[in-house]
Amino acid sequence: MRSETFLVTGGSGFLGRALINQLMLIPECSVVAPVRDTGTHFPLGVRSLAVDDFNGANDWQEAIKGVDVVVHCAARVHVMNDTKADPLAAFREVNVDATLNLARQAAAAGVRRFIFISSIKVNGEGTEPNTAYNADDVPAPVDPYGISKLEAEQGLRLLASTTGMEMVIIRPVLVYGPGVKANFLSMMRWLCRGIPLPFGAVRNRRSLVAIDNLVDLIVTCSEHPAAANQVFLASDGEDVSTTQLLRKLAGALGRPARLLPIPVWLMSGVATLLGRHALSQRLFGSLQVDISKNQRLLGWIPPVSLDEALNLTAQHFLDYHTL
Template sequence: MSVQSVLVTGGSGFLGGALLRHLATSKSYLPVAALRRECLDLPREIRRFMLADMTANADWRDALTGIDVVVHCGARVHVMDEAATDPLAEFRRVNVDATLNLARQAAKAGVKRFIFISSIKVNGEFTEPGSVFTADDTPAPVDPYGISKLEAEIGLKQLSTTTEMEVVIIRPVLVYGAGVKANFLSMIRWLQRGIPLPLGAVHNRRSLVSLDNLIDLIVTCFVHPAAAGQVFLASDGHDVSTTELLRSIAAALKKRAVLLPLPVSLVSAIARLVGRGAVAQRVFGSLQVDIGKNQRLLGWVPPFSFEQGLAATVKPFLENRKP
């Protein structure tokens, strides 16, 4: 198999950086990082392309020379406390306009395959008990972030019909792994400190995907002929409740989770009173996905277990633990 040159955008981010480090360990790939700032965590041998900003007018010609595959991880990500006066316009500026600008230049440069890291938010915000999202469901995004990701998907699909470049779309659920941030990081810190949490009686179902499983799916899509033109959902194939997740994280940390079995209705009401209703919906609601399509078309099943993913996630905390 010939060596593939792979351009990864968002190279300083959680997923982009991890993907680049993975590719750098293989002789099958020549990774190129698209960065807006220098990233010292990346191996020195990885070629850098410094970009002032991802815009609809950015010039990608130098970065795309000789590239076989583009993995577009760069994005304006979902934010909890939105400050923009027109959030949808801001998301569209980066996630739609800048994405399609890159894709058009990639097609012109002869890139064979463009892998777009989208979001499960394109499907929707939650699933009803007993139901799951699939890759071929009618999209139903709710927030500006999800809407912008869907619009980018539509634009990429249209581009693929008028050029020779193949497009693959991957919609991950919540991604966890070493270096995870946001709410998942907060949960780890709470459990590591032994803080009691009123989440001992949550019976929802959530799909998650470990960083290693997501990277394996992305790499599988580099050349697999059946991936072209498809949408795939990414998960571990192992769903848990919020209570089970917290207990599993604590076990990985070698801690005992102190979870108070308060009624979900009570905790939700308190969350709404303090302006955290959206957080409560994510904590108590369900979001399950079916990744059967991945196995049917790609022969792909998650190679790493949920427990392995959590072990990799908490490893930095265990290694940095003070005596």
């Protein structure tokens, strides 16, 4: 890799932190990390800058000076039970207005490439059995989060066409790895406690992406000439059912998988009655992506297998969490 300076937004988050750690291992690379929490600790050599709330009025002049590549990870993330009166407006404020403000200032400052971490929700909420989303499919977002990400992508494409700054859009599926939070962390806790789970007969297919694989793809997209102005989907290239995932994860944790074969139709019906349709879709629906474009254009294949990544995730959990 050439000697370059990266600006990474969202550096205190799960993805941003992993990306910064990897970039700092590359000789001649330097990193600027704007953060709201000035107490965030980064590897030696990272230049952190305090920023106010991320919005469309931020002045990035100081942070962007001398930067070659921006990797924009910061976002208002998907919220299961959003309490905002106008969720779409709230998502637009951060995911569209703030993103395009940063991109415009980056282009004016001569930034070579802008990498936007979008979401598979731009493609849609799920796939039919034995089908997969492709990077160049017509977008079909459903919820406010996915709509806001698509609108940001559209604004970035227009900006790239009028300024010459190269744009790369990456849409990850569910990201996991050492230190993962939310539902993935809950699954590991359930399995370690030996709680019987009613997921022994789920035959869906889900794509996942390990944090190490996503970081590797981002680094590849930062330098590969063929990545310019392209959209890529990110996954491990190995799809599993919810049942298979839980069994693999239990094995990685050294615990038995106590999975009860409750019919999916029954669990889906109960979830719908309880107003948990979105959760039901995640557990029982399919969402597969085709990453063949990544190999075709970039020569990229995921460096870490699903089983390897699950073992790393489980070991971190066992080392750092109490039940």
